[in-house]
Amino acid sequence: MRTLCSSTLIGEFFIIGFAGLVAMKEPDLSTSTVWTVCGIAMFFSVLLCGLVTRPGGVTLGWALQIALVASGFFVPMMFFMGVLFGALWWASVHYGREIDAAKARFAAQAAGSPDTADAA
Template sequence: MRTLCSTTLISEFFVIGFAGLVAMKDPDLATSTVWTVCGIAMFFSLVLCGLVTRPGGVALGWALQIALIAAGVAVPLMYFLGVVFAGLWWASVHFGRKVDEAKARFAAQDAENGSAQADAV
């Protein structure tokens, strides 16, 4: 799960940065405010790469997805991109857990086969 979720979060890091560049063009938004908000969100996405397997990591990832959708207030394209990345986040968590379960199942089978071979010797 960690690999899929981290890939999604790293992609979001770049999308947030590009959204900051787009938001800078809006004369109603202060450049310092745009980069403060984008910087915090970018930092949060990087930190989440390490926290995704810890308790609450997935929930924090969902909080980031909601924040990306809410960023559509400043950059309307973020409504669409936020929903796309929320879908990618769901897929990363869902299929990542399935991969982790399959790996655990294969490891258990290998351990069982190894102990059966050791008993035969």
């Protein structure tokens, strides 16, 4: 799960940075405000790469997804990107857990059975 979720979060890091560039063109937003908010969100996405397997890590990831969708009020394209990355986050968590369970079953099966290379 860690690899899939981290890949999604790193993708979000870049999307947040590009959204910051677009938001700078908005006349109602100051450059310092845009980069403060984007910088915090980018730092949070990288930090979550290390926290995703800890208790509450996935929940914090969902909070980032909600914030990404909400950023669409300032950069309208982020509604679409937020939903897209929300779907990617769901898939990363869902299939990542399935992969982790399959790895655990395989490891338990390999530890419980004799070496099959000698049988061949």
